[in-house]
Amino acid sequence: KSHESKPVAWGYEGDIGPCNWHKYFPKAGGKRQSPIDIDTSATQYDGSFKPLRIHYDSHMCSSLTNNGHTFCMSVNSDQCNLSGGPLEDKYRLLQFHCHWGSDDTKGSEHTVDGHQYAAELHLVHWNTDKFKSADEAIEKNQGIAVLTAFIKAGKEHRGWNHVLSHFKDIKKVQGTSTVNEDFNPKCLLPENQTDYWTYEGSLTTPPCHESVRFIIFKEVVEVSSEQLAQFRSLCVCSSRKRDTGEDEHLVDNFRPIQPLNGRVVKASFQ
Ligand SMILES: NS(=O)(=O)/N=C1/NCCS1
Numbered sequence: 172k173s174h175e176s177k178p179v180a181w182g183y184e185g186d187i188g189p190c191n192w193h194k195y196f197p198k199a200g201g202k203r204q205s206p207i208d209i210d211t212s213a214t215q216y217d218g219s220f221k222p223l224r225i226h227y228d229s230h231m232c233s234s235l236t237n238n239g240h241t242f243c244m245s246v247n248s249d250q251c252n253l254s255g256g257p258l259e260d261k262y263r264l265l266q267f268h269c270h271w272g273s274d275d276t277k278g279s280e281h282t283v284d285g286h287q288y289a290a291e292l293h294l295v296h297w298n299t300d301k302f303k304s305a306d307e308a309i310e311k312n313q314g315i316a317v318l319t320a321f322i323k324a325g326k327e328h329r330g331w332n333h334v335l336s337h338f339k340d341i342k343k344v345q346g347t348s349t350v351n352e353d354f355n356p357k358c359l360l361p362e363n364q365t366d367y368w369t370y371e372g373s374l375t376t377p378p379c380h381e382s383v384r385f386i387i388f389k390e391v392v393e394v395s396s397e398q399l400a401q402f403r404s405l406c407v408c409s410s411r412k413r414d415t416g417e418d419e420h421l422v423d424n425f426r427p428i429q430p431l432n433g434r435v436v437k438a439s440f441q
């Protein structure tokens with residue numbers, strides 16, 4: 172094991188927070204980092220995009236884990252594929268997760284005209300035309316495509332309850348729960364899947380590889396405030412306790428906005 176480098180701890184606050192990520196993860200200081208603010212007055216309509224093709228089946232067994240940074244629903248079924256839109260290749264769904272705040276006024280990673288939403292859903296896909304594995308694709312240009320939906324507090328979202336009902340099993344870090352009910356992650360996306368913004372960026376978590384094509388839906392998904400509160404019920408790790416002995420809850424797991432550095436955000440709509 173001595174040949175493998177020790178994993179470096181990172182987080183969202185203090186010395187291990189986003190301002191210091193670049194010290195151990197040099198790509199975090201790169202020129203095409205994510206997230207960004209979407210200035211809708213500067214986006215460019217691109218009429219050349221084909222329709223997005225999002226084909227997920229709902230018979231894939233998946234596992235839900237609390238990895239200490241978010242909850243992650245691992246899928247990697249060869250029946251869950253994404254192509255079309257701005258993509259040149261076919262991508263396979265690997266996992267989905269979210270970023271959220273300590274209250275409903277913050278939590279998303281991307282912002283729109285400076286507005287931050289209560290949470291942000293990332294459906295992570297890897298390029299199966301160009302690469303042989305997700306581990307290879309995750310660090311290569313065009314290797315990853317992330318379908319992204321903003322979430323705001325509003326009416327209850329029944330689809331999310333299929334995920335949230337497993338949260339009691341993953342409250343602690345490294346907790347894992349098997350999800351094999353008839354659940355299709357497509358139900359978590361907005362109805363309108365033709366209007367989106369897209370740009371080339373990076374993983375928003377270390378090692379921040381600059382391998383990601385983001386596709387961000389304009390329509391915002393509503394979940395109830397109680398459902399958002401369930402996101403915040405996860406704990407960060409068994410060791411870290413508040414001085415009151417209270418569990419430390421996993422909240423505000425969003426990276427700050429990164430410089431655009433001349434990148435243009437394309438829009439699929441006028
Ligand atoms: N938030 S994110 O989707 O850009 N970051 C990731 N890191 C490893 C798989 S997805």
Ligand SMILES: [Zn+2]
Nearest residue numbers: 268270293375
């Ligand atoms: Zn993410």
